[in-house]
Amino acid sequence: MMSTKLRVAGLQSAGSPADPEANLDELDQAAKRLAGQADLLITPELFVTGYDIGDRLPELVSADHLGTVRAIAERNQIAIIVGLAESGAAGALYNSAVFIDERGAVRGRHHKTHLFGEIDRAYFTPGSHAVTVVPYRGVNIGMMICYDIEFPENARMSALAGAHLLAVPTAQMTPFEIVADVVIRARAWENQIYLAYVNHDGVENTTTYVGRSSIVGPDGGVLDRIESGSGTIIAEIDTEAVRLAQRANPYLTDTRPELNAALVTGDSRVG
Numbered sequence: 724m725m726s727t728k729l730r731v732a733g734l735q736s737a738g739s740p741a742d743p744e745a746n747l748d749e750l751d752q753a754a755k756r757l758a759g760q761a762d763l764l765i766t767p768e769l770f771v772t773g774y775d776i777g778d779r780l781p782e783l784v785s786a787d788h789l790g791t792v793r794a795i796a797e798r799n800q801i802a803i804i805v806g807l808a809e810s811g812a813a814g815a816l817y818n819s820a821v822f823i824d825e826r827g828a829v830r831g832r833h834h835k836t837h838l839f840g841e842i843d844r845a846y847f848t849p850g851s852h853a854v855t856v857v858p859y860r861g862v863n864i865g866m867m868i869c870y871d872i873e874f875p876e877n878a879r880m881s882a883l884a885g886a887h888l889l890a891v892p893t894a895q896m897t898p899f900e901i902v903a904d905v906v907i908r909a910r911a912w913e914n915q916i917y918l919a920y921v922n923h924d925g926v927e928n929t930t931t932y933v934g935r936s937s938i939v940g941p942d943g944g945v946l947d948r949i950e951s952g953s954g955t956i957i958a959e960i961d962t963e964a965v966r967l968a969q970r971a972n973p974y975l976t977d978t979r980p981e982l983n984a985a986l987v988t989g990d991s992r993v994g
Contacts, residue, residue, distance in 0.1 A: 725963075726961055726962055726963030726964075727860065727861030727862055727961075727962045727963075728959055728960065728961050728962075729762050729763060729859070729860055729861075729862045729888075729959070729960045730760065730761045730762045730763070730957060730958075730959055730960075731761060731762065731763045731765065731888065731890075731917075731919055731938060731957065731958060731959075731960055732757050732760070732761035732763065732764045732765070732955050732956065732957040733764070733765045733766075733919050733920075733921035733936050733938065733955065733956045733957075734749075734750070734753045734764060734765070734766050734767070734770075734921065734955055735767065735921060735922055735923070735924055735934060735936040735949050735952075735953060735954055735955070735956070736749060736766075736767065736770070736923065736924060736953045737923065737924045737925030737926075737932075737953060738767070738770060738773055738923060738925075739773070740773035740775075740776050740927045740928070741772065741773055741776040741779045741783060742773075743771050743772055743783055743785070743788055746770055746771050746772070746773070747771065747788065747791050747792070747795070750764075750766060750770070750792065750795055750803070750805070751795045751798075751799070753955065754795050754796070754798075754799035754801050754803065755799055756955070757799075757801060757955065757957070758799045758800060758801055760957065761801060761957055762801065762802060762825075762860065763801070763802040763803070763804065763859070763864075763890075764801055764802070764803050764804070765803075765804045765890050765892060765919055765921045766803070766804065766805050766806050766892055766921060767806055767892050767893060767894060767921050767922055767923045767936075768806040768818070768820075768835075768868055768869050768892040768893050768894040768923070769806050769807060769808060769818060769892075769894060770805060770806045770807065770892070770923075771788045771792075771805065771806070771807040771808075772784070772788075772807065772808060773927055774842065774894040774923065774927060774930065775842055775894075775927040775928040775929065775930035776927060776928065777928060780808060780846055781808075781816060781846060783808075784808045784809065784810055784816065786809075786810070788807055789805075789807065789809070789821060789823075789829075792805045792807075792821070792823055793823050793827040793828075793829070794827060796823045796824065796825055796826075796827050797825065797826055797827035800825045801825055802822070802823060802824045802825050802830075802859065803822075803823045804820055804821070804822050804823075804864075804866060804890050804892065805820070805821055805823065805892075806818075806819070806820055806868065806892035807819055807821065808846075808847075809821075809832075809834075811834075811848065815848040816846055816847050816848060817834040817835070817847060817848060817850060818834065818835035818838075818843060818847045818868060819832050819833065819834055819835070819868075820832065820833045820835075820855075820866045820867075820868050820890070820892050822857045822859070822864070822866065824859065830857050830859065831855060831856075831857035831866065832855070832866075833850065833852070833855035833866035833867065833868060834848075834849070834850025834851075834852070835847065835849065835850055835867075835868040835869065835870070835871060836849055836850045836851070836852070836853050836867075836871055836877070837849070837870045837871050837873075837874060837877075838870070839869065839870040842930075843870075853871070853876070853877045853880055853881075854877070854880045854881050854884050855867075855881075856881060856884050856885060856886050861962065862887050862888060862960055862962055863884075863885045863886050863887050863888070864886065864887070864888050864889075864890055865881035865882075865884070865886035865888065865889045865890065866889075866890050866891075867881070867889060867890075867891050868891065868892055868893070869891065869892070869893040869894055869895060871891070872889065872891045872893075872902075872906070872907070872910060872918075872920070873902060873906060875910065875913070876983075878910045878913075878914055878916075878918075879913075879914060879975075879978070881914075881916075882914035882915075882916050882975055883975060886916055887916060887917060887960060887962050887965045888916060888917040888918070888919065888960050889910070889911075889916060889917070889918045889919070890919050890921075891907075891918065891919065891920045891921065892921055893920055893921060893922045893923075894922065894923050894930070894932065895922050895923075895932065895933050895935070896930045896931055896932050896933060897931045897932075897933055899933065900933045900935065903920060903922065903933055903934075903935035903936075903937070904935060907920045907937060907939055908939050908943045908944075908945070909943070911939040911940065911941060911942075911943050912941075912942065912943030913974060914974065914975065915941040915942075915965060915968035915969040915971075915972055915974070915975070916941055916965055917938065917939065917940055917941060917958075917960050917965070918938070918939045919937075919938045919939075919956075919958075920935075920936060920937055920938075920939070921936045921956075922934055922935060922936045924951055924952055924953060934949065934950055934951040934952070935948070935949075935950060935951075936948065936949050936956055937949075937956065938956055938957075938958040940958075940964065941964055941965050941968035941969075942968060946958035946959075
C-alpha cells in the first residue's frame with residue numbers, strides 16, 4: 724500500500740495576551756521560517772487572542788482574524804490549523820480550531836466540545852461534533868481542542884473515522900502536567916495514530932501554562948518536544964506507519980462498541 728508523508732510543525736509560544744495583531748504577526752514570522760520545511764503548522768488554543776484574558780475576549784473576536792490567517796497561509800504556502808474564537812448563530816461564541824490549506828482555503832473547523840472550567844464556560848458554547856477529520860494531501864487529520872483529548876472516546880472515534888493524525892491546539896495549565904507527559908502518549912498508543920499537542924507557554928492572568936508541546940508517533944514514542952519557552956516542534960507523519968501499527972496492535976478492530984452503551988444510557992450495572 725502506498726505511503727503518504729506530511730511534515731507537521733507546532734508553534735509553542737507565550738504569545739501576546741489580548742493583542743491579536745501581535746499574535747498574527749508572530750504566526751506570520753513562524754510560517755515564513757517553516758516555509759519549505761513543513762506542510763502544516765499548528766498553533767495553541769485561542770492563539771490569536773490569548774486564552775485567559777478575561778472579559779476582553781468577546782470584544783476581540785473578529786472575522787478579520789481568520790482572513791489574516793488565510794492570507795498568511797497563502798503567502799507562505801503552508802497549511803495552518805489556528806486556534807481562535809469565532810462568532811456563531813444566535814450570539815453563540817465558539818472556541819475553534821480552523822484548518823486552512825496552503826492556498827488560503829478553509830478546509831474544516833472544530834468547535835471545542837468539552838468546555839473546561841470557568842474560562843471556557845463563561846464565554847463559549849460547546850460544539851456538537853466530537854469528530855472532525857479533514858483529508859489533506861492523502862493524510863486524514865483529526866482536530867480537537869485541549870480538554871477534548873482527555874476523553875478517550877473522542878480519540879477512539881476519530882481513529883475509527885480514519886484519522887492518521889490528531890492535531891490538538893491546547894491551553895494546558897498547572898497542575899495538569901500529567902496530561903502533556905502521559906495522557907497524550909497513551910492516546911496515540913491506544914489508537915496507533917500520530918498526535919500533535921501544541922500548547923502555550925508562560926503566564927496569562929491567573930493561568931500558568933505547562934508548555935511541553937509534543938508530536939507523538941503511533942507507538943507512543945515522542946518524535947519532537949519542547950519543554951518550555953517559545954519555539955517550534957516538527958515531525959514527519961507517515962500513513963504507512965499508522966497502517967502497520969494498527970495491524971500489529973488491533974485495538975480498533977477488536978474493540979466492542981456494543982459494550983459502551985452505558986456511556987449513553989447511564990446503565991452501569993456490574994456483573
